[in-house]
Amino acid sequence: MRHIEPGNFDRELKKGSTELLILSLLEYRDRHGYELSALIEQRSEGALSFRVASFYPLLYRLEKRGWIRGRWVEKAGQRRRRYYHLTQPGREVLASQKRGWRVFVEAINRITGAEHA
Amino acid sequence: MAPGREAEIAEELAGHLEEQYERLVARGITEAEARRIVLEGLDGMAAELGSIERPVRREPAVAGMTKTTLLADLWHDFRYAIRMLKRNPGFTILAVLSLALGIGGNAAMFSVVSAVLIRPLPYPDPARLVRAANDGYYPPGGLAALQQQSRTMEIAGFNAGLDLNLTSQREAWRLEGSFVSGNFFNVLGAAAELGRGFRSGDDRPGQDRLVVLSHAAWQDNFGGDPAIVGRVIALGGVERQVVGVMPSAFAFPDEGTRFWIPLHLDPRDQAAYWARGFMPVIARLRAGATLEQAQREMQSLTRHMVGLFPYPMPHNWNTAATVVPLQQFMTGNVRAKLIVLQCAIGLVLLIACVNVASLLLARATSRQKEMAVRAALGASRGRIARQLLTESVTLALAGGALGIALALSAFSLLKLALPADTAGLSNAHMGWEAMLFASLLSLLTGLAFGLAPALSASRHDLAGTIKMGGQRAAGTARARMRSALIMGEVAVAVVLAVGAGLLIKSLWMLARVNPGFEPEHILTLRVSPNQSVCRDRAACIALFHELVRRTAEIPGVHGVAAANTIPMAADVPSIPVAVEGHPYVPGHTMWPMFWAGAVTPLYFHLMQIPILAGRGFADSDGEKSAPVVIVSAAMARRYWLGQNPIGKHIRPVFEANWRTVIGVAGDVRQYDLANHSPDYIRGAMYMPYPQSVTNERQLPAAMTLIVRTGGDPTALPGRIRGLVRDLNPDVPVSEIRTLESLVDASTQQSRSMTWLFITFAGAALLLAAIGTYGVVSYSTAQRTFEIGMRAALGASRRNIFGLVLGQSLRLAITGLIVGIIASVILTRMLAAFLYGTAATDPMTFLAVCGVLVTVALVAGYVPARRAASIDPSTALRVE
Numbered sequence: 001m002r003h004i005e006p007g008n009f010d011r012e013l014k015k016g017s018t019e020l021l022i023l024s025l026l027e028y029r030d031r032h033g034y035e036l037s038a039l040i041e042q043r044s045e046g047a048l049s050f051r052v053a054s055f056y057p058l059l060y061r062l063e064k065r066g067w068i069r070g071r072w073v074e075k076a077g078q079r080r081r082r083y084y085h086l087t088q089p090g091r092e093v094l095a096s097q098k099r100g101w102r103v104f105v106e107a108i109n110r111i112t113g114a115e116h117a
Numbered sequence: 118m119a120p121g122r123e124a125e126i127a128e129e130l131a132g133h134l135e136e137q138y139e140r141l142v143a144r145g146i147t148e149a150e151a152r153r154i155v156l157e158g159l160d161g162m163a164a165e166l167g168s169i170e171r172p173v174r175r176e177p178a179v180a181g182m183t184k185t186t187l188l189a190d191l192w193h194d195f196r197y198a199i200r201m202l203k204r205n206p207g208f209t210i211l212a213v214l215s216l217a218l219g220i221g222g223n224a225a226m227f228s229v230v231s232a233v234l235i236r237p238l239p240y241p242d243p244a245r246l247v248r249a250a251n252d253g254y255y256p257p258g259g260l261a262a263l264q265q266q267s268r269t270m271e272i273a274g275f276n277a278g279l280d281l282n283l284t285s286q287r288e289a290w291r292l293e294g295s296f297v298s299g300n301f302f303n304v305l306g307a308a309a310e311l312g313r314g315f316r317s318g319d320d321r322p323g324q325d326r327l328v329v330l331s332h333a334a335w336q337d338n339f340g341g342d343p344a345i346v347g348r349v350i351a352l353g354g355v356e357r358q359v360v361g362v363m364p365s366a367f368a369f370p371d372e373g374t375r376f377w378i379p380l381h382l383d384p385r386d387q388a389a390y391w392a393r394g395f396m397p398v399i400a401r402l403r404a405g406a407t408l409e410q411a412q413r414e415m416q417s418l419t420r421h422m423v424g425l426f427p428y429p430m431p432h433n434w435n436t437a438a439t440v441v442p443l444q445q446f447m448t449g450n451v452r453a454k455l456i457v458l459q460c461a462i463g464l465v466l467l468i469a470c471v472n473v474a475s476l477l478l479a480r481a482t483s484r485q486k487e488m489a490v491r492a493a494l495g496a497s498r499g500r501i502a503r504q505l506l507t508e509s510v511t512l513a514l515a516g517g518a519l520g521i522a523l524a525l526s527a528f529s530l531l532k533l534a535l536p537a538d539t540a541g542l543s544n545a546h547m548g549w550e551a552m553l554f555a556s557l558l559s560l561l562t563g564l565a566f567g568l569a570p571a572l573s574a575s576r577h578d579l580a581g582t583i584k585m586g587g588q589r590a591a592g593t594a595r596a597r598m599r600s601a602l603i604m605g606e607v608a609v610a611v612v613l614a615v616g617a618g619l620l621i622k623s624l625w626m627l628a629r630v631n632p633g634f635e636p637e638h639i640l641t642l643r644v645s646p647n648q649s650v651c652r653d654r655a656a657c658i659a660l661f662h663e664l665v666r667r668t669a670e671i672p673g674v675h676g677v678a679a680a681n682t683i684p685m686a687a688d689v690p691s692i693p694v695a696v697e698g699h700p701y702v703p704g705h706t707m708w709p710m711f712w713a714g715a716v717t718p719l720y721f722h723l724m725q726i727p728i729l730a731g732r733g734f735a736d737s738d739g740e741k742s743a744p745v746v747i748v749s750a751a752m753a754r755r756y757w758l759g760q761n762p763i764g765k766h767i768r769p770v771f772e773a774n775w776r777t778v779i780g781v782a783g784d785v786r787q788y789d790l791a792n793h794s795p796d797y798i799r800g801a802m803y804m805p806y807p808q809s810v811t812n813e814r815q816l817p818a819a820m821t822l823i824v825r826t827g828g829d830p831t832a833l834p835g836r837i838r839g840l841v842r843d844l845n846p847d848v849p850v851s852e853i854r855t856l857e858s859l860v861d862a863s864t865q866q867s868r869s870m871t872w873l874f875i876t877f878a879g880a881a882l883l884l885a886a887i888g889t890y891g892v893v894s895y896s897t898a899q900r901t902f903e904i905g906m907r908a909a910l911g912a913s914r915r916n917i918f919g920l921v922l923g924q925s926l927r928l929a930i931t932g933l934i935v936g937i938i939a940s941v942i943l944t945r946m947l948a949a950f951l952y953g954t955a956a957t958d959p960m961t962f963l964a965v966c967g968v969l970v971t972v973a974l975v976a977g978y979v980p981a982r983r984a985a986s987i988d989p990s991t992a993l994r995v996e
Contacts, residue, residue, distance in 0.1 A: 034136045056133075056162075060166070
């Protein structure tokens with residue numbers, strides 16, 4: 001995505017898409033909270049950034065729904081971190097949400113791009 | 118929220134904030150600004166979480182439920198505390214070690230104090246037992262008078278230090294025992310293990326051929342014979358019937374007492390009844406009598422007693438007679454020492470606590486984020502403080518556990534600092550009471566040093582921390598508190614160091630004392646025939662003459678002598694003496710008591726006691742020759758100053774004939790290294806053995822054989838025992854030891870006490886050094902920007918080095934000054950244990966100043982070097 005004005009994002013849209021982002025970032029690797037929020041911010045080139053007070057409750061909600069699972073990992077010489085893992089139900093939700101997005105984006109493109117067609 | 122959940126969330130968020138903070142600072146944002154940004158992110162956390170984490174259902178106010186939740190909370194706090202402590206191993210180890218020293222030391226001291234000072238005497242109703250004092254010694258006639266006349270007390274007497282031979286066994290034994298009055302056991306309330314104790318009337322002549330044995334004597338000397346009661350045994354050549362055996366816990370007057378025999382109270386023998394055998398008196402208050410009444414009565418009875426003596430007593434004899442509680446009397450000589458040691462170890466604990474508090478304060482600043490997260494999660498201030506206190510208490514409990522382990526291993530060393538025969542000392546052990554004490558102390562300690570940091574850290578409020586000013590104020594306040602704590606630590610360490618220094622100097626002075634004789638290569642053995650053997654003086658003289666002669670023939674022996682006692686054997690036989698030119702004034706003075714030595718001619722040579730004038734004894738000074746004496750130099754100075762003592766005369770008061778002084782011997786520390794002799798001994802004299810007498814007008818039968826050895830003395834005792842057995846199989850040989858070990862033992866307590874103080878002071882100085890290092894190092898880290906600025910503005914490395922070192926010195930010197938003032942006031946408590954050293958000895962104080970400055974320099978060195986090597990460009994992060 002190219003640079004998008006953050007203020008134009010609807011709050012609900014942001015929240016909904018963030019869930020998808022989190023699940024997808026966990027698809028191939030387990031990650032911890034800071035890593036997730038930093039990656040999102042970095043890959044969106046600053047468009048999406050989170051305060052701790054909003055990000056973590058999101059994670060916990062996902063965890064409560066059973067889509068991700070958190071566990072503590074202690075590595076030598078570091079403070080221990082909570083890594084999150086995509087569960088099987090979570091994978092199914094991710095797949096269906098990805099499908100949903102694709103359908104949605106294609107629909108939007110078709111409508112807005114119709115002028116150029 | 119479930120208790121564990123909250124802790125987990127807090128930990129996770131704290132970690133996130135930590136990483137975020139580090140990224141910001143790495144990007145060049147100032148620490149203060151980064152902190153503000155990071156903490157801002159917590160706004161509204163509680164609200165958001167509330168919508169997700171529904172609170173755990175709680176039944177309203179059922180007492181049991183609340184308790185389990187509290188316990189669950191505490192358990193989680195505890196596990197969290199353990200994790201936090203494991204994350205900072207350096208801090209944890211340091212803190213636990215410091216606390217272990219303090220708590221363990223106090224637990225050990227507590228065990229000793231409780232065994233010796235607090236535990237009551239093992240007799241029924243011990244508070245009603247008293248002992249006469251000022252001076253508290255009465256002759257048998259006086260004892261009888263008190264017994265008949267006292268209305269407030271039931272009075273008993275005992276005369277200890279009685280050594281008698283147990284013969285007609287397979288082997289001859291020398292046992293230590295005590296004369297006691299008939300009602301002695303009843304007054305104490307002590308019941309016999311077998312048979313009975315004595316009864317009133319058992320001490321009348323004709324009824325008194327009885328004996329009560331101690332448990333140890335029954336086991337060791339009679340093989341635990343089940344038929345011991347009623348058996349007739351030979352003690353001191355006299356046949357006595359065993360009427361009872363006391364239980365092993367009974368040890369009056371001390372642990373070494375093996376038998377008790379009735380006092381022989383015969384009013385017809387006036388000299389024995391009124392002039393000899395002054396003994397201590399104990400009593401039990403009768404029902405309804407108070408201590409004050411008993412004290413008044415003792416004084417008036419003693420006053421009236423003076424008239425009963427068949428000879429005039431000095432008008433100032435026992436005018437302040439009184440009674441004191443027995444427990445107090447028995448522990449009097451160790452009470453001061455125990456108090457001093459207890460205070461010292463208490464100070465070590467204080468320093469340890471201050472150290473840990475200071476370390477915790479430092480960590481409080483670095484854990485601000487964590488605290489902020491908890492507060493944002495809705496934790497109350499009390500909750501946060503409780504978490505921190507749990508950490509402190511966990512730390513303290515760990516320290517306590519380690520301390521107990523340390524104390525158990527070092528406990529015996531502590532006991533060595535007190536006299537071996539202190540009542541109750543041998544029973545002192547670290548039992549469950551010590552564990553309980555240590556646990557309580559740990560709890561209190563943890564709460565004490567954790568409270569201030571916990572309150573300080575939990576005073577966190579979001580708004581306040583966000584404001585930069587609030588942060589800095591909190592930081593400075595904490596820094597000031599830490600500096601004050603460290604100065605206090607240093608002051609206390611100084612006090613302990615001064616104490617240790619004074620004791621060291623005292624010990625050194627004691628070691629330089631010339632005892633008046635040379636103890637090297639001398640073996641001593643106690644050879645003690647029954648006194649009855651020496652009723653035939655010639656036979657006794659011949660016995661020892663022969664023994665000395667035969668022992669001298671053993672290869673490896675360089676010389677043999679015999680003497681009635683040896684220095685530092687704590688045995689001071691004394692007789693009243695009349696001195697030529699110093700007539701006795703009836704009613705105004707008592708006869709002076711002299712230490713009376715009975716020696717064979719080689720004594721002075723073997724002990725290397727110099728003969729300063731005249732001559733020593735020779736074999737020609739025998740039983741039939743002119744009676745001669747040698748006096749000590751001090752005695753000659755006291756009585757015949759400026760005159761020639763040779764040719765003067767003295768005599769034991771019970772003899773008619775004067776003895777001529779033929780020599781003056783060098784002074785000997787007869788009693789212990791610190792003193793020549795007890796106050797009531799006014800001089801020392803030596804008599805040749807064949808001419809000697811005891812207070813009972815007899816030849817001393819028990820003598821110590823003094824053998825100078827060339828090589829290895831280990832085979833000697835066996836051979837000498839054989840020699841003695843050949844001469845007379847009923848003569849026991851006991852107390853075999855080298856003279857060196859005796860002299861050594863006399864400084865044992867001083868050495869132990871000094872070593873204890875050195876340990877305490879060493880620990881205190883180490884802790885103070887670590888504390889100073891901590892504060893200086895932390896403050897240097899905080900001032901990185903400032904230091905970088907100075908360096909950029911031209912300050913040299915040396916300047917900066919000096920700056921930081923100066924801070925360390927300033928802390929130390931302030932503490933030093935306070936400590937010196939405190940020492941001047943407090944070391945008075947040590948005065949009784951010092952020898953040849955004033956409690957305000959300037960050399961010691963100077964030495965301690967030097968030590969402390971060195972410690973401060975060492976403690977400040979590393980931070981100073983680190984500061985000096987700060988690179989200005991990294992220090993001055995330009996925004």
